[in-house]
Structure formats: structure tokens, C-alpha cells
Amino acid sequence: xxxxxxxxxxxxxxxxxxxxxxxxxxxxxxxxxxxxxxxxxxxxxxxxxxxxxxxxxxxxxxxxxxxxxxxxxxxxxxxxxxxxxxxxxxxxxxxxxxxxxxxxxxxxxxxxxxxxxxxxxxxxxxxxxxxxxxxxxxxxxxxxxxxxxxxxxxxxxxxxxxx
Numbered sequence: 001x002x003x004x005x006x007x008x009x010x011x012x013x014x015x016x017x018x019x020x021x022x023x024x025x026x027x028x029x030x031x032x033x034x035x036x037x038x039x040x041x042x043x044x045x046x047x048x049x050x051x052x053x054x055x056x057x058x059x060x061x062x063x064x065x066x067x068x069x070x071x072x073x074x075x076x077x078x079x080x081x082x083x084x085x086x087x088x089x090x091x092x093x094x095x096x097x098x099x100x101x102x103x104x105x106x107x108x109x110x111x112x113x114x115x116x117x118x119x120x121x122x123x124x125x126x127x128x129x130x131x132x133x134x135x136x137x138x139x140x141x142x143x144x145x146x147x148x149x150x151x152x153x154x155x156x157x158x159x160x161x162x163x
Contacts, residue, residue: 042160062086072099085139094129103144110133
């Protein structure tokens with residue numbers, strides 16, 4: 001009989017505890033989509049002929065926050081758009097695709113504005129480091145496949161201007 005009384009008391013305490021719990025409503029976080037903001041233009045030239053390969057509208061990332069965030073949380077870019085990262089020093093730089101929703105070609109550019117290496121078709125959401133392989137000062141992120149379709153090569157040059 002004592003065990004039934006014990007179970008009854010436990011059951012009553014359980015239901016009193018349940019009824020006294022404050023019911024929380026779910027918070028809905030509204031996020032505004034990150035959109036492209038043209039901050040300059042960039043031109044890519046063939047190394048042997050100095051002929052124009054392509055011109056892009058660019059966003060420029062140079063603060064710590066901008067370089068850490070890059071193209072994260074975006075749905076994509078137009079073919080004629082890219083993001084140029086400008087670092088304060090020439091060094092080995094590594095990028096990853098955490099929270100980046102679309103594939104990219106990552107073009108590493110030295111202090112003389114020459115393409116030094118290319119990481120092609122970086123996969124969305126991957127957290128593996130994609131290294132410049134050599135010290136660089138600039139990095140250009142493009143939609144995946146553009147470096148192949150434009151036949152970009154190490155030694156091709158870039159120029160850019162801010163607006």
C-alpha cells in the first residue's frame with residue numbers, strides 16, 4: 001500500500017510541475033538576404049598578349065569582419081560579379097566554404113597583381129582549408145567554372161579600381 005501512495009505522490013508532483021512550467025513561444029529570426037553591392041570593377045588580362053579576358057563588378061573585403069564573412073549567407077552571384085579580398089600583408093592565405101551556399105573558384109593573386117594559384121570548384125559548406133599554396137596579397141572569388149571557361153592561368157594579370 002505504501003508503494004501505491006508513493007507512486008501517487010510522485011505522479012501528482014510530476015503533473016503539478018508540468019502545469020507550472022511556463023510555455024515559451026518560438027522566436028522567429030528574420031534575416032535580410034545579403035545582396036551584392038558594387039564597390040569597384042576588376043579586369044583580367046592574358047599574360048602573353050595582355051588581351052582582356054573578362055571584366056567584373058566587385059565587392060571589396062578588407063576589414064577583419066568582411067574577410068572572415070566573405071560570401072557567406074548568400075544564394076549566389078551573377079556571372080559578372082566577384083568578391084576581391086585585400087589583405088594588409090603578403091602571406092599564405094587559406095579559405096573555407098563554411099556557410100557559403102554556392103560553389104566558387106578561388107583565385108589567389110600576388111602583390112604584383114598576377115594570378116599565383118587557383119582553387120577550382122570549392123564545394124558549398126565545406127570547412128576544409130583551401131590554401132593559396134604561395135604567399136599572396138589578394139584573393140578573387142568567382143562563380144565556380146569561370147576560371148575554366150575563361151582559361152585563367154597562373155601568370156595572368158588583374159587590375160581593379162574602386163568606385
